[in-house]
Amino acid sequence: MRKTRAIFLVLFAGLMAFCSAAWAQEKEPVQKPTGEPIVRKVIQLRHVDPYAVQRLFSAQNKVSASPWGVINVDEKMSVLTVAGSASEVQDVEEAVKKLDVPPVPGKDVEITAYFLVASRQPNMPNDFPPTLNEVVTELKKVLTYQSFSLANTAIMRTLDGHNGTISGAVDTGLTPDQFRLDYRHLTVITQEKQTIVHLDDLNFAIWSQKHWEKGSPTNSDHQVDASNLADISTSVDIPVGQKVVVGKTAFGSADNALILVLTAKVMD
Secondary structure, eight states, rough: OHHHHHHHHHHHHHHHHHHHHHHHHHHHHOOOOTTTOOOOEEEEEEEOHHHHHOOOOOTTTTSSSSSSSSEEEETTTEEEEEEEEHHHHHHHHHHHHHHHSSOOOEEEEEEEEEEEEEESSSSSSSSSGGHHHHHHHHHHHHOOEEEEEEEEEEEEEEETTEEEEEEEEEEOSSSSSEEEEEESEEEEOOOEEEEEOOOOOOEEEEEEEEEEOOOOOTOOEEEEEEEEEHHHEEEEEETTTEEEEEEEEEEEEEEEEEEEEEEEEEOO
């Protein structure tokens, strides 16, 4: 019995000695192979994705992937935990100060679209606002149309870097018509003497909806036939303050055309 107790005491003493050595080792500063102590830092992020910052540093090798130089992410708290040499941690801190800033708001842009109906018929009235006088004068020089009238004006507000769309009714003098104008991406290009609004993948369409009854006397349901009256697809640059003729398309009859005119304003 005494022998068993003695063996137990020896084992217990050995275990305590091992734990004491481990605790002592934990209290000692962790060092890199060069003997340089490891610095740990928690960095709070407010505006940027912590995983994006982690990937950036990994791609640039700002902090090595070894156990003594890493960046960990806590997504819920939006923090980075950096472990590395003092210089590595300082590099990360300085870079984060430059990256973690509020996003610059996109410029507010106003697009005005004019839907001009042009006709070769000489007796048709010219009916358009004075703001389009210069455009119509230039169109008469290059086209064979005799009269121009404004079918509709559409105004849309959007942001630099975004897409945009607007739709609604339009009075073309035919059947009740609908229009849709959209583009995939808007970019404000600031040059030395001029600002340009670029619309990528612009699409414009006007279509007519005609209703009629089925011929069967036992069935009075209505059908809808939607046919495009106008269709323009392109990308376009609009110098701010200028009116740009985007394109024209046949409209209604061989004597008529619809012309899309755009102007852009960058809001302060």
